[in-house]
Amino acid sequence: MKKGLLTAAVISITCSSAVFAHGSCETELHGYMLNIKDDMRAMSSDIKSGDNQSAVKRVDSLIGYFEKSRSETPHKFIHDDLKGAELKSQTAEYQKVVDGMIAVLKDLEGALQSGDSSKVRELLGAIGEKRNLGHSSFKDC
Numbered sequence: 001m002k003k004g005l006l007t008a009a010v011i012s013i014t015c016s017s018a019v020f021a022h023g024s025c026e027t028e029l030h031g032y033m034l035n036i037k038d039d040m041r042a043m044s045s046d047i048k049s050g051d052n053q054s055a056v057k058r059v060d061s062l063i064g065y066f067e068k069s070r071s072e073t074p075h076k077f078i079h080d081d082l083k084g085a086e087l088k089s090q091t092a093e094y095q096k097v098v099d100g101m102i103a104v105l106k107d108l109e110g111a112l113q114s115g116d117s118s119k120v121r122e123l124l125g126a127i128g129e130k131r132n133l134g135h136s137s138f139k140d141c
């Protein structure tokens, strides 16, 4: 496995301007997202140093934070004053993206356990895509 490619995949997840952008919302979800950012960085450095065992533990923690995030309401929905059917359908869309992220993380856990580095790289790319989708659709702060 080419180390440079893996490093590039890791950097694209942890160092994008979207991840470091600052906002002013003080929601529970925002707090979980900050923990997710920290866990992602720790997981990336575990993968870079070849410590897949430790990376698997970070993935477990990430899954836990996404499970908690799933039952939170994004600030955007409150700001846009969504109600009734609209709130219901947007919430379902949000939960679908969170579920997709959890599925990718579960696959990542398997790839780390079996030492399949090219699969790991592919899944890190998928995580970046889900993050971008989640943020462009539901994040307003």
Ligand code: HEM
Pocket: 013, 019, 020, 021, 022, 023, 024, 025, 027, 028, 029, 030, 033, 034, 036, 037, 040, 073, 074, 075, 076, 094, 097, 098, 101, 127, 128, 130, 131, 133, 134, 135, 138, 139, 140, 141
């Ligand atoms: C690699 C995965 C992810 C990382 C590292 C990440 C990181 C972050 C960070 C650092 C913030 C706070 C931004 C700030 O302080 O300005 C944030 C906010 C937010 N993220 Fe994520 N995120 C990820 C995935 C997702 C996904 C998959 C979704 C949705 C399905 C999502 C939805 C949101 C929302 C809605 C906010 C704004 C908080 C709110 O509305 O209460 N994020 N994220």
